[in-house]
Amino acid sequence: MEEAFARFVADAEPRLLRALVGAFGSEVGGEATRDALAYAWEHWERVAGMDNPVGFLFRVGQSRSRPYRRDRVLFPAVPTSDLPEVDPRLP
Numbered sequence: 001m002e003e004a005f006a007r008f009v010a011d012a013e014p015r016l017l018r019a020l021v022g023a024f025g026s027e028v029g030g031e032a033t034r035d036a037l038a039y040a041w042e043h044w045e046r047v048a049g050m051d052n053p054v055g056f057l058f059r060v061g062q063s064r065s066r067p068y069r070r071d072r073v074l075f076p077a078v079p080t081s082d083l084p085e086v087d088p089r090l091p
Contacts, residue, residue: 005044009037012054020061028068032061039064 016036021029036057040047047053 001044004048005041008040008048008053012040012057013037015054016057016061019058020065023062024065024069028065029061031068032065035064036061 013033017029017033020032020036023029024032039060040053040057047056050056
């Protein structure tokens with residue numbers, strides 16, 4: 001079992017890492033990759049029998065990346081008290 005898993009990781013880890021880093025950036029993608037491979041080890045019998053185990057682990061990585069992701073704020077909220085008074089009837 002350990003030897004089969006080691007061969008799987010050698011083949012799958014670079015592809016999984018590349019996909020998750022591309023999707024979430026290097027820090028979150030690396031953490032998600034490690035989490036997905038840990039999941040694969042814990043559930044190896046199930047994962048080994050899948051048609052597309054790397055695709056499945058990508059989805060596991062997506063799910064496991066949620067705690068690492070931060071909400072991106074592109075534009076900070078403008079307080080309404082700072083907005084000028086505008087009369088919409090002005091020409």
